[in-house]
Amino acid sequence: MSGVLLRHRGPAGPDPGRPRFVLYGPLRLLVDGAPVQLGPPKQQALLAALLLRLDLTTGPDQLIDALWGAQPPAYAKNLVQKYVSGLRGVLAAAAPDPSGDGPRLLFEGGGYRLDTDKDLIDLYAYERLAATGTALASNGSPEEAAQHLDSARILVTGPLAEGLDAPVLERERVYRDERFLADMELRAELELDLGRHRNAIPYLYFMLHKHPLSERLSWLLMLALFRADRGAEALAVYDEYRRRVVAELGTDPGRALRTLHHRILAQDPELTSLRAVPAPRTPLPPGE
Structure with missing residues (x-):
């Protein structure tokens, strides 16, 4: 870890x-x-x-x-x-x-x-x-x-x-x-x-092992691997997750994971700056 x-x-x-x-x-x-x-x-x-x-x-x-x-x-x-x-x-x-x-x-x-x-x-x-x-x-x-x-x-x-x-x-x-x-x-x-994606990778592998059907953990692990120049492993994580949910649940991964998969295949440069935590909301000025 x-x-x-x-x-x-x-x-x-x-x-x-x-x-x-x-x-x-x-x-x-x-x-x-x-x-x-x-x-x-x-x-x-x-x-x-x-x-x-x-x-x-x-x-x-x-x-x-x-x-x-x-x-x-x-x-x-x-x-x-x-x-x-x-x-x-x-x-x-x-x-x-x-x-x-x-x-x-x-x-x-x-x-x-x-x-x-x-x-x-x-x-x-x-x-x-x-x-x-x-x-x-x-x-x-x-x-x-x-x-x-x-x-x-x-x-x-x-x-x-x-x-x-x-x-x-x-x-x-x-x-x-x-x-x-x-x-x-x-x-x-x-x-x-x-910016500590390399540090997150072993932790995410550990958590995904405990929660193999967690789509969010799979999404985070794929993004971390892509940012660490391990794109092939990121794609392998997707393939393994897809096989698992098809076999156990009879369905495909959700839209968010499929979209990330396509963006990794396309080597989308914006993935290097994609926020995982939503940005804090800025309060509206009074009266707006």
């Missing part, structure tokens, strides 16, 4: 002495950097569900649906109470904080709420960094945007709550995977617009 895409590590994280939750990859609670035992898998899934609904109260029936879906066990409410009790013990042992600033699992308004700081959860740190990067890209600050998206990217160490089985987690993984793909497409677009 590109050295440029890996080089930025962003600002320092929160105080390492405070308990931190990691949702990307295996679910973890870290205290002084060391993982804490979280109990059985369904208890961990309950913790993940509460982390996804931070600041919100979740009733027992909602938690049962989140953990088991349409076919819960007959004693599901007892299990939820058991797991809540277990999690409270885990949190109390992991962060005995007389000031009350440690994470707490509260019962209020007929439901459960996990009380902790969003800055101590990697998922919300990702959202903040990615949203800021997207806004900077829209405002014409590509270098800063790329740095924020890089800082977001390195937080994603695997699927959300990897290895845990619960309907709520399966749904959330689909959303998070699509969100990450969109953010990383923007990251590659910025790399091209910054």
Whole structure:
């Protein structure tokens, strides 16, 4: 993967002495950097569900649906109470904080709420960094945007709550995977617009391997290869993508990819300056 895409590590994280939750990859609670035992898998899934609904109260029936879906066990409410009790013990042992600033699992308004700081959860740190990067890209600050998206990217160490089985987690993984793909497409677009197409190529190959039907990634990789004087490889990427979508979907590539293919065949010189990220919109003067 590109050295440029890996080089930025962003600002320092929160105080390492405070308990931190990691949702990307295996679910973890870290205290002084060391993982804490979280109990059985369904208890961990309950913790993940509460982390996804931070600041919100979740009733027992909602938690049962989140953990088991349409076919819960007959004693599901007892299990939820058991797991809540277990999690409270885990949190109390992991962060005995007389000031009350440690994470707490509260019962209020007929439901459960996990009380902790969003800055101590990697998922919300990702959202903040990615949203800021997207806004900077829209405002014409590509270098800063790329740095924020890089800082977001390195937080994603695997699927959300990897290895845990619960309907709520399966749904959330689909959303998070699509969100990450969109953010990383923007990251590659910025790399091209910054003139670092050679650095973007290995990253795009990596992403396309993970998302072989992504037409946008194929488009970006073809453009990067053309700009790096590797036009034959760009055409090969198109041919491979076309074979794949014909075989798997029974259709041809979309218009944007076909147009880029024709322009590469024609050695269109304007491709060297084609913007991947749309130019920032200039506000109209008042009254227009």
